[in-house]
Amino acid sequence: MNTPRRVPVSILTGFLGSGKTTLLNRILSEAHGKRIAVIENEYGEVGIDQALVIDADEEIFEMSNGCICCTVRGDLIRVLGNLMKRRDKFDYVLVETTGLADPGPVAQTFFMDDEIRAEFSLDGIVTLVDAAHIEQQLGRSDESTEQIAFADVLVLNKTDLVNGEALDRLEARLRDMNRMAQVVRSERANVSVDTVLNLGAFDLDQVLERRPTFLEPEYPFEWTGVYSLDIGRYELSLADGPDPAMSLVVVSDQGTDDAALREGAEWCVRRYAEPAELFRPGEEIPVGKHVNLRLDSPGRKSFFFEVDTQVRVGLYAQHTAEEFDLQLTNVEGATIRQEVERTWVAQHEHDDEVGSIAIERDGHVDPERLNAWLGELLRERGVDIFRMKGFISLAGESHRFVFQGVHMLFDGQPDRPWGDSPRRNQLVFIGRNLDEQSMRQGFEACLI
Amino acid sequence: MSDLNFDSPKGVLRRGWSAAVGDYAIAGGWTLRGEALVVGDAAGGVYAFDGKSGASAWARQGAHDGGVLAMAIHPSGTAFATAGQDGRVLIWGVAEGQVKQAIDVGSGWVENVAWSPDGQWLAASCSRQVRAYGADGAEVWQSDDHPSTISAIAWSGAEELATACYGRVTFFDAPTGELRQKLEWKGSLVAMVLSPDGDIVACGSQDNSVHFWRRSTEQDSMMSGYPAKPSALAFDDTGTLLATGGGEAVTVWSFQGSGPEGTRPGVLELHVQPVTTLAFARRTMRLASGARDGAVVVWSLQRDGEGDPIGAAVVAGIVAELYWRPDGRALAALDARGGVTVWRMG
Numbered sequence: 200m201n202t203p204r205r206v207p208v209s210i211l212t213g214f215l216g217s218g219k220t221t222l223l224n225r226i227l228s229e230a231h232g233k234r235i236a237v238i239e240n241e242y243g244e245v246g247i248d249q250a251l252v253i254d255a256d257e258e259i260f261e262m263s264n265g266c267i268c269c270t271v272r273g274d275l276i277r278v279l280g281n282l283m284k285r286r287d288k289f290d291y292v293l294v295e296t297t298g299l300a301d302p303g304p305v306a307q308t309f310f311m312d313d314e315i316r317a318e319f320s321l322d323g324i325v326t327l328v329d330a331a332h333i334e335q336q337l338g339r340s341d342e343s344t345e346q347i348a349f350a351d352v353l354v355l356n357k358t359d360l361v362n363g364e365a366l367d368r369l370e371a372r373l374r375d376m377n378r379m380a381q382v383v384r385s386e387r388a389n390v391s392v393d394t395v396l397n398l399g400a401f402d403l404d405q406v407l408e409r410r411p412t413f414l415e416p417e418y419p420f421e422w423t424g425v426y427s428l429d430i431g432r433y434e435l436s437l438a439d440g441p442d443p444a445m446s447l448v449v450v451s452d453q454g455t456d457d458a459a460l461r462e463g464a465e466w467c468v469r470r471y472a473e474p475a476e477l478f479r480p481g482e483e484i485p486v487g488k489h490v491n492l493r494l495d496s497p498g499r500k501s502f503f504f505e506v507d508t509q510v511r512v513g514l515y516a517q518h519t520a521e522e523f524d525l526q527l528t529n530v531e532g533a534t535i536r537q538e539v540e541r542t543w544v545a546q547h548e549h550d551d552e553v554g555s556i557a558i559e560r561d562g563h564v565d566p567e568r569l570n571a572w573l574g575e576l577l578r579e580r581g582v583d584i585f586r587m588k589g590f591i592s593l594a595g596e597s598h599r600f601v602f603q604g605v606h607m608l609f610d611g612q613p614d615r616p617w618g619d620s621p622r623r624n625q626l627v628f629i630g631r632n633l634d635e636q637s638m639r640q641g642f643e644a645c646l647i
Numbered sequence: 648m649s650d651l652n653f654d655s656p657k658g659v660l661r662r663g664w665s666a667a668v669g670d671y672a673i674a675g676g677w678t679l680r681g682e683a684l685v686v687g688d689a690a691g692g693v694y695a696f697d698g699k700s701g702a703s704a705w706a707r708q709g710a711h712d713g714g715v716l717a718m719a720i721h722p723s724g725t726a727f728a729t730a731g732q733d734g735r736v737l738i739w740g741v742a743e744g745q746v747k748q749a750i751d752v753g754s755g756w757v758e759n760v761a762w763s764p765d766g767q768w769l770a771a772s773c774s775r776q777v778r779a780y781g782a783d784g785a786e787v788w789q790s791d792d793h794p795s796t797i798s799a800i801a802w803s804g805a806e807e808l809a810t811a812c813y814g815r816v817t818f819f820d821a822p823t824g825e826l827r828q829k830l831e832w833k834g835s836l837v838a839m840v841l842s843p844d845g846d847i848v849a850c851g852s853q854d855n856s857v858h859f860w861r862r863s864t865e866q867d868s869m870m871s872g873y874p875a876k877p878s879a880l881a882f883d884d885t886g887t888l889l890a891t892g893g894g895e896a897v898t899v900w901s902f903q904g905s906g907p908e909g910t911r912p913g914v915l916e917l918h919v920q921p922v923t924t925l926a927f928a929r930r931t932m933r934l935a936s937g938a939r940d941g942a943v944v945v946w947s948l949q950r951d952g953e954g955d956p957i958g959a960a961v962v963a964g965i966v967a968e969l970y971w972r973p974d975g976r977a978l979a980a981l982d983a984r985g986g987v988t989v990w991r992m993g
Contacts, residue, residue, distance in 0.1 A: 256774075258795045260813050260835040262854040263869075271853065273795060273813055273835055281732070281756070284671040284689040284983070285714065312853070313875045313921065317939075 205320040206283070208292040209395055210305050212346045213327030214336055215241075215298035218356045222327060222388035222395065223295055229392045236289045238278050240297045251289070253278055257297055259304055268581050268606035271308040276315055283318040291396060292319065299342050302326075302349040303585070303606060310608040323398035326350035326380075327388065330369060331360040337551070347373055348553045348585040348629050349605075350380045351398055359386045378555035379586065379627050418464055419471040420446070421545045422519040424527075424537035425453050425460075427511050432530050435484075435514075436501040440523035443495035445516060446475055449486045449504060453513030455539045460513070464543065467515040478502060486512070494523070511538070553585075556635045558626040558642050563594035568645040573609065576641065581607030583633065589626035592617065594647050656990055658958030659945055663977060663989035664701030668694050669708065672967050672981035674718035678727060678741040681972040684979055685741065686987055687715030687729050693737075694987075695744055698972070701989060705744035710737060716758050722766040724973075730757035736771045738784055748784030759800040763808075768821050770808050772797035777810050779821060788824030793817065798837050803845035803862075811839040816848055816860070830860045832867065838878045842886035847902065849889055851877035857891050857900075868908050870900065881925040883932065887950055890934050892922035897936050899952035913952030917944050917959070923966050928975040933957075935978055937966025943980050962988050 213219050219241070227235060236251045258273040275294065282289065296305060302324055309321040326346045329336075336343040347353065353373055358366055370382055383390050437445070448470045450463050475491035480500035484490050494500055506512065516525065519542060527535045569591065577584065588603040591611075602611030626642065656662060671689035678685055682698045691711040695704040711731025720727045726747065730736045736757055738748040753773035760771045768787070769780040775792040777800060795813035803809045806821040813835045818828040835853035842849075849859040856871040857880070870891075877893030889900045889907070897915040900907035920940035927934050932948040941962045948954035964983030971978055980988045 256796075258813065260795075260853060261833065262835075263833045263852075264854065269854065271835075273853075276853075277758075277796060277798075281714070281716070284673065314878075 205318060206289055206292055207322035207397060208279075208294060208309065208319050209322050209398065210302065210324045211293060211295045211327070211395070212300060212302050212305075212324065212349070213298065213354075213356075214329060214332070214343055214346075216332070217298070217327035217329040218354075218385075218388040219295055219298075219327055222354070222356075222390070223293065225388060225390075226293070226392050226395055230291075230396060233290045233396075234287065235291045235293060236282055238275065238292065238294045240274075240300065241295060253282075257300060259301075266607075267303070268307065268608060269311060270304045271311050272304045275305065275308050276312050279315055279319055293395075299340075300346075301342055302346055306349060306605040307608055310605060310610060322396075323351040324349050325352045325354060325395050325398075327354045327356050328373070330355050330357045330366060333369065344376070344551070344553050345585060347376050347380075348631075350377060352394060353377070353380045353382045354388065354390055354394065355382060355384045356388050357386065358384045372551065376551050376553045376555070377629050378557060379588065379629060418468060418543040418545065420448075420464075420467065420515045420517050420543060422516045422540065422542050423460060423463070423513055424516075424520055424525075424540045425455050425511055425513045426527055426535055426537050428506050428535070429509050429529075430507055432503060432505045433535075434501050434503055434528045434530075436499050436526045436528070437492070437494060438499050438524040439497065440494065440518065442518065443493070444477075445492050445494060445518055445523065446471065447484075447490050447492060447517065448488065448515045449484065449490075450513040450515060451486050451506070451510055453511045455511065460539075460541055463513050463515065471515075552631050553629070554633065556628045556630075556633050556638055558589075558624070558639055560624045560642065560646060561621060562592065562624070562646045563622065564591050564624060564645050565647050566593050569593075572641045572645050576638070577604070577607040577609065580630065580633070584628055584630040586629045587627060589624070590614070591624050591626075592622035656958065656960035658956070659993045660943075660958040660960045660978070660990040661993045663991045664696075665986060665988045666694075666696050666701045666703065668692060668985045668987060670714070670985055671964075671983050672985055672987060673715045674729075674968060675979065675981055675987070676718060676720035676727060676970055677972050677979070678720055678724045680724055681974055681977070683741055684970070684987065684989065685718070685720070685727055685739075686981060687711075687718050687731075688985060689714040691715055691731060691733075693729055693739065693744075695741065696987065698977075698989075701987075707744060710746070711735065713756075716756055717760045719760045719762050719769070721762050722764060728760050728762065728769055728771075730760040730771055732756045734773060736760055736769070736780075738769070750780060750784050750786075752778060759797060761800050761802055761808075763802045763805060763821060765805050767805070768802075768808075770800055770802070770821075772800050772810065775812070777808070777819070779808065779819075779824060787822070790817075790819065790824060795835075798835075799839035799850075801839055801841050803841050803848075807845065809839065809841060809848065811836040811850055816850065818862075828862065830862075830865070830867070832858050834858065837876055838880050840880040840882050840889070842882050842889075842902070843884050844886055847882075847886065847889075849880055849882070849891075851880055851891065851893065855893060857889075857893070859889075870898075870907070870912075873898070875921055879922055879925045879936075881927050881934065883927040883934075883948075884929050888927075888932070888934075888948060888952055890925045890927065890936075892925060892936075895919060895921055895938070897922055897925065897934070897946070899934075899948060899954065901950060901952040903950050907952075913948065913954055915944075915946055915954055915956070917956050918942055924969050926969040926971055926978075928971040928978075929973065931975055933971075933975065935969045935971065937969050937980060939965050941966060941982060943969065943978075945978070958990075958992075960988075960990060962986050 255274040260273040262269040591600040598613035601614040668688040675686035713732030717730040736750040755774040778789040799811040836850040838851035860867040873893030879892030899913035945958035
């Protein structure tokens with residue numbers, strides 16, 4: 200007997216008024232030739248001939264063991280169980296939840312129930328956000344926070360009701376909570392069908408393709424410029440900028456390739472962790488120390504440093520050179536151009552309890568240690584971990600191991616061969632009050 | 648079970664006949680003392696076949712819009728009821744293939760239908776409600792809403808109906824609809840069977856366990872450790888053996904003596920895919936099991952629950968249901984590809 204392809208399922212969440220029904224109608228009218236079944240928990244005005252629309256009351260089934268991670272949606276098991284028996288099988292299933300639905304049990308249903316898992320695959324969770332009201336909702340309800348944390352795609356809807364600056368701020372906040380999700384803006388849920396169907400959202404490759412920097416660590420500095428210098432005294436001058444002060448570390452003997460820059464960055468993170476010494480314009484600054492430049496006087500401000508050998512130095516600055524029109528000149532007053540420059544993902548305050556942790560490390564992982572670490576992590580923190588996905592380079596395995604999970608439910612299998620690509624481990628966790636440092640250390644200990 | 652092939656049943660199973668319906672064969676049953684087999688499918692068609700030859704007696708396409716969900720054979724064997732996604736129950740005459748009564752039960756799916764043992768009552772569940780009808784199809788009563796959609800119904804006696812839903816088994820008096828007993832358990836009860844005397848209620852639960860109660864003492868027990876949810880359950884007609892699916896093995900609990908609490912169940916291993924359905928032959932210790940890969944096995948059991956395979960065969964799709972002919976001399980399998988296969992017993 201051949202096992203037929205599993206039918207992909209998208210889950211559509213979002214508070215009442217966020218535009219779910221509008222989006223659903225749009226998908227159904229545009230996805231021509233596809234047989235789509237819609238399971239609705241909220242009776243909207245969906246009415247398209249080619250789609251089968253099934254109304255079902257949300258039925259949340261908790262287990263006697265009391266584990267919230269085992270909670271499933273009984274209505275979905277029942278309806279999907281019957282849907283899969285039809286010969287004219289569906290190409291796609293869309294589940295529209297109520298505004299107040301907890302996405303956990305919906306997603307868990309696709310992991311917990313063997314029969315559902317055999318026939319359906321969770322393609323992605325799409326959360327509609329009412330740009331005008333989400334800030335209030337986030338303050339008031341856990342459900343809206345969790346709908347954002349669980350999402351593979353966040354549709355920031357009704358953008359016409361909010362000004363551009365507020366929108367950027369909102370998007371930054373949402374990205375903070377969920378670094379894994381793709382954010383799409385729309386006015387009247389006018390997003391393309393591809394945004395919602397066949398996401399392959401659990402495929403981390405696609406996420407990385409869309410946003411290659413999302414796994415990058417955050418640094419306390421935004422910019423690095425590397426300068427090739429002769430012996431002598433140099434003047435670092437800055438114009439007026441957005442802040443009254445700026446942190447800086449001058450690194451001696453800095454290389455120009457990416458590895459050398461990352462190495463310098465790691466070294467500077469430790470310098471930045473030390474308290475900064477304050478310098479006023481006109482003062483001499485030390486090399487290799489965390490310094491804070493006072494910039495609150497008007498006009499250009501100059502600081503000086505000396506090098507005693509011919510060397511490349513790296514300036515690791517809290518802000519980009521552009522923001523303060525940062526210039527480096529020698530004693531003759533000639534401007535020195537940087538050889539290379541790069542920007543870093545800047546650290547910022549995380550206000551929400553819900554956030555993302557990304558771990559990226561080269562090397563091989565000991566499967567037993569990984570199992571023990573993840574097992575303990577999910578046992579102890581599974582309730583607070585909403586979503587996770589990643590790639591692992593298991594020692595002795597030629598194929599990449601890919602995993603994903605919802606709360607403490609974990610699903611992993613070998614993926615494509617590594618081939619010539621670098622064997623890099625990439626993990627993302629989205630959860631509530633996660634301890635980033637201990638999770639990093641925990642994973643670190645799994646490396647061989 | 649790789650040595651099985653479609654055309655060569657093993658052991659006690661001998662080739663009989665095979666036929667096809669239009670879609671996934673959802674439910675069926677033997678009628679007219681084994682002279683006919685009726686089947687309903689996922690496309691909503693209802694079919695009747697000659698029990699000996701498999702020749703089509705009649706076929707009614709599209710009887711239930713959206714598909715058949717359940718079927719119940721009247722104890723007389725001359726009539727049967729079908730239930731479907733169209734919210735209706737249809738009562739059919741077997742010989743003529745005509746709908747004698749059409750009952751509108753509700754606006755949702757009618758997922759369960761059952762005749763009382765004496766054929767005086769018909770019960771059907773739709774969403775959170777169960778309704779009882781007289782033999783003429785007239786409604787007698789309807790229940791209040793259950794806490795969730797009713798997952799199973801069964802007659803616990805000539806005048807008593809049981810329902811299972813999330814967290815609860817409920818017993819109703821058939822003539823009045825009065826609630827007689829409630830047994831509670833925090834879990835999603837996906838399947839239910841009763842011992843023939845109505846005392847033992849066994850439910851398969853979503854959390855991979857079987858929960859059962861002895862009604863006379865209200866004592867309950869949980870049998871856990873199944874690798875999957877036990878949605879296939881069957882009692883033998885002496886009430887001694889309870890066969891359960893929930894994985895690739897068939898686990899058989901024996902109620903003889905003080906069991907099954909504290910005893911080891913019989914574990915019947917031969918299937919390589921999860922068991923989907925179980926059926927005991929009447930007045931024998933013969934059990935038939937079907938699995939997701941289309942394999943069908945017949946087992947000979949002892950009173951302690953242990954047993955041996957005595958026959959095996961394979962059909963083209965997931966085994967949906969197995970039905971023993973009332974005389975136990977033939978076995979019918981319905982499968983996910985619309986196949987209807989009947990073996991004679993050697």
